[in-house]
Amino acid sequence: MDIDQIRADTPALNDVTFMNAAGSSISPEPVYNGMAFILDEEARIGGYHTHYKxxxxxxxxxxxxVAQLINCKPSEVAIVENATVAWQKIFYSLALTWKKGDIILSSTTEYGANLIAFMHVKKLYGVETIVLPDNELGEIDVIAMDAQIEALNGADKNVVLIAISHIPSNNALVQPAEAVGKVANKYGITYLLDACQSIGLYPVNVKKIGCDFLTTTSRKFLRGPRGNGFLYVSSKQLETIEPAMLDFFGAELDGAHNYNLRKDARRFENWENAYALRAGLHAAVDYALDLGLHKIWKRTQIISSKMREAIAEIPQMHIADLGSVQCSIITCYHETKPAAEIRKFLENKNILLTTASDHSAPWDGEQRKLPMKLRFSPHYYNDKNDVDTVIEILKAAVK
Ligand SMILES: Cc1ncc(COP(=O)(O)O)c(C=O)c1O
Structure with a gap:
C-alpha cells in the first residue's frame, strides 16, 4: 500500500490524528470530488437532467x-439511506410472514437499534428473540448454536431468522459469520447479517458467508458519505420477498388497479434519491476496491494490534475487546479516570475518537457491566506516527 499517496488523498489527516473510522470516517478526495461534481451539475442543469446525463x-x-465489493450480482444490491433503514427494510418485510411464537436468534453483541426492532415485533406479533450462546472469548459458539436450534426444532419452535452483527459497534469482535451461515443453511433458516462495521474493513464475501441479506452504511470503514448505505438480497430471496413498503419505483403500476414488483433488489428503494451521495458511495467503493480489501484488512490488523498492546501496557488501562479474531476497533477504560474526561483531553490535542456506551450493544453491556469505554478505530491511513502520538497523549491523560 502506498501510504504517502493514501494520506495525500486525505490532506485533513495532517491536521488531526483520526481514530474514528467506526463512527464516521474522513473521506478521501475522490469521494468529496465525486459528490461535488454531481452537486455542481445539479446546480447548473437541475437534478433530473443531471440524472439523465x-x-x-x-x-x-x-x-x-458494490456487487464486486461483496461478491454478488448487481441485481442483488439496493442503495438506501443508512444501515438501520437497510436492516429495517428487510426485517419488517420478513415480519409480514411471522406468527405468534416464532423465534428470532441473535447475538449478545447485537446493535441497540436492532434490539428495539426485536422488542417491537414481540409487542406487535408475539415473536420472541433468543440470544445465541457465546464461547469463553465472547463470540457466538457455533456448536452450541447448532444444538440450540436442534432443541428448538425438537420443541416444535419455528426459528424464522438469524440476525447478527458481523462486528459490533462496541468492541473488536469479528463474529464467525461464515460458520453461522453454515448452520443457518443446514437448517434452512433465513440469515440477516448487519455488516455496518465490516464493509470497507474486512473482505466480506456474501457467497462465502452464505447470508440471505446483508446491510451496511457508507460512512464508516468504507469512507463514503453520511446519509446512505446499501443492502444485499440474495437472488433466492428475491423470488419471494415482498417489501413492507413500496412506491412506484419498487413496483410498477399495471393499469390503475395492479402492480408488478421489480425483479431486482431495488424493489427496496424509492423513486427519489440523493444522487450526489450515490456518487460519493461509488467513489468510496472504487477506492476500497483499488486498494484491495485483503490488504486493508492486513494493514489494519497490524496497526490495531500494535495499538491494543501498547494501551494494555499503560498502568490501570484495561482492554475490553472480545473475540478470537479482533478488528480495528479498540475499546478500553481506565480504572479511575472517566472515559469522557480522557476523550476530552485527547480531543484537545487533536486526536479524534469516541466513547462506547452500553447503548450500542445493550445485552453485552448488561452482561459485562463495564464502565464507559474509549473507542479508537484506526484505519489503513493511520501510520506509526499516529499510533505513537495516541499512546503518548493517552499516557499523559491518565497520569
Ligand atoms: C453494528 C452496527 N449496526 C448498525 C449501525 C447503524 O448504522 P446507521 O447509523 O448507518 O443506521 C451501527 C452504527 O454504528 C453499527 O455499529
Missing amino acids: YEQELEVDLYAS
Whole structure:
C-alpha cells in the first residue's frame, strides 16, 4: 500500500490524528470530488437532467462496483439511506410472514437499534428473540448454536431468522459469520447479517458467508458519505420477498388497479434519491476496491494490534475487546479516570475518537457491566506516527 499517496488523498489527516473510522470516517478526495461534481451539475442543469446525463454511472456502474465489493450480482444490491433503514427494510418485510411464537436468534453483541426492532415485533406479533450462546472469548459458539436450534426444532419452535452483527459497534469482535451461515443453511433458516462495521474493513464475501441479506452504511470503514448505505438480497430471496413498503419505483403500476414488483433488489428503494451521495458511495467503493480489501484488512490488523498492546501496557488501562479474531476497533477504560474526561483531553490535542456506551450493544453491556469505554478505530491511513502520538497523549491523560 502506498501510504504517502493514501494520506495525500486525505490532506485533513495532517491536521488531526483520526481514530474514528467506526463512527464516521474522513473521506478521501475522490469521494468529496465525486459528490461535488454531481452537486455542481445539479446546480447548473437541475437534478433530473443531471440524472439523465449520468445514468450509466449512477444507475449501472455504482451497482456493479458494490456487487464486486461483496461478491454478488448487481441485481442483488439496493442503495438506501443508512444501515438501520437497510436492516429495517428487510426485517419488517420478513415480519409480514411471522406468527405468534416464532423465534428470532441473535447475538449478545447485537446493535441497540436492532434490539428495539426485536422488542417491537414481540409487542406487535408475539415473536420472541433468543440470544445465541457465546464461547469463553465472547463470540457466538457455533456448536452450541447448532444444538440450540436442534432443541428448538425438537420443541416444535419455528426459528424464522438469524440476525447478527458481523462486528459490533462496541468492541473488536469479528463474529464467525461464515460458520453461522453454515448452520443457518443446514437448517434452512433465513440469515440477516448487519455488516455496518465490516464493509470497507474486512473482505466480506456474501457467497462465502452464505447470508440471505446483508446491510451496511457508507460512512464508516468504507469512507463514503453520511446519509446512505446499501443492502444485499440474495437472488433466492428475491423470488419471494415482498417489501413492507413500496412506491412506484419498487413496483410498477399495471393499469390503475395492479402492480408488478421489480425483479431486482431495488424493489427496496424509492423513486427519489440523493444522487450526489450515490456518487460519493461509488467513489468510496472504487477506492476500497483499488486498494484491495485483503490488504486493508492486513494493514489494519497490524496497526490495531500494535495499538491494543501498547494501551494494555499503560498502568490501570484495561482492554475490553472480545473475540478470537479482533478488528480495528479498540475499546478500553481506565480504572479511575472517566472515559469522557480522557476523550476530552485527547480531543484537545487533536486526536479524534469516541466513547462506547452500553447503548450500542445493550445485552453485552448488561452482561459485562463495564464502565464507559474509549473507542479508537484506526484505519489503513493511520501510520506509526499516529499510533505513537495516541499512546503518548493517552499516557499523559491518565497520569
Ligand atoms: C453494528 C452496527 N449496526 C448498525 C449501525 C447503524 O448504522 P446507521 O447509523 O448507518 O443506521 C451501527 C452504527 O454504528 C453499527 O455499529
